[in-house]
Amino acid sequence: MGRLDNKIAVVTGGTQGLGAEVARLFAERGARGLVICGRSRDKGEAKAREITERYGTPVHFVSADLGEVADCRRVIAAADEKFGRIDALVNVAAITDRGTILDTDEALFDRMFAINTRAPFFLIQDAVKLMLRDGVEGTIVNISSMSSMAGQPFIAAYCASKGALDTLTRNV
Numbered sequence: 001m002g003r004l005d006n007k008i009a010v011v012t013g014g015t016q017g018l019g020a021e022v023a024r025l026f027a028e029r030g031a032r033g034l035v036i037c038g039r040s041r042d043k044g045e046a047k048a049r050e051i052t053e054r055y056g057t058p059v060h061f062v063s064a065d066l067g068e069v070a071d072c073r074r075v076i077a078a079a080d081e082k083f084g085r086i087d088a089l090v091n092v093a094a095i096t097d098r099g100t101i102l103d104t105d106e107a108l109f110d111r112m113f114a115i116n117t118r119a120p121f122f123l124i125q126d127a128v129k130l131m132l133r134d135g136v137e138g139t140i141v142n143i144s145s146m147s148s149m150a151g152q153p154f155i156a157a158y159c160a161s162k163g164a165l166d167t168l169t170r171n172v
Contacts, residue, residue, distance in 0.1 A: 004031050008033045008083040008087050008088070009023075009026045009087060009088040009089070010036075010088070010089045010123070011026070011034060011036050011037075011090045011092060012037055012075070012090070012092050012093035012119070012120075012123065013038060013094065014034070014036025014037060014047065015040060015047045016038070018092050019090075019093060024051055024054075026057070026088075027054070027056075027059070032057070032083070033060070033079075033082065034057060035075060035079040036059060037063070037066070037075045038063070038064070039064070039065055040063075041063045044062075047059075047061070048061040058083075060079075062074060062075045066114075067111055067115050068114075076127050077126070086136070086138060087138050089127040089140050089141070091120040091140075091141065092143045093115065095116065097111075097157075097158070098154055099154075099155065108157060112160075113160075116165060117161045117168065120168065121168055124172055128140070142165055144165055144169070145158075147162055148162035148165065149163070149166075
């Protein structure tokens with residue numbers, strides 16, 4: 001029996017790239033069910049079908065803009081509704097739009113922090129509430145970046161948002 005056998009996982013950004021690979025690995029290693037989310041319904045439904053058909057693991061897609069707290073809450077609620085619990089939350093979703101300290105405007109800064117920092121906060125909050133309710137000793141994984149420590153001037157707000165995510169991670 002593997003460490004992921006019969007686990008229920010939520011993977012943000014699970015429709016492409018690293019998030020899709022994380023979701024695939026959960027399925028390959030025996031997860032009982034997955035919830036993935038992303039902005040593109042077509043991509044998300046296709047990825048959910050692909051993983052389900054290949055591994056037999058039920059994958060539920062939630063179309064979500066993680067810049068909206070209500071959408072974050074819907075993602076976790078969907079896992080509870082479909083599978084009855086959550087064992088793991090993997091926060092992969094992020095944006096990396098360019099902007100230096102001189103040219104990043106308020107809208108970009110706010111969107112960067114909304115998706116890269118605030119969304120994980122509220123996803124964690126709701127997931128932990130379910131884990132406590134069900135007595136689940138779950139796992140929370142937040143995908144950060146070396147940019148959180150080293151910094152890169154052309155993505156200043158991104159670096160700051162990932163630094164904040166690192167601090168959040170140490171406080172969960």
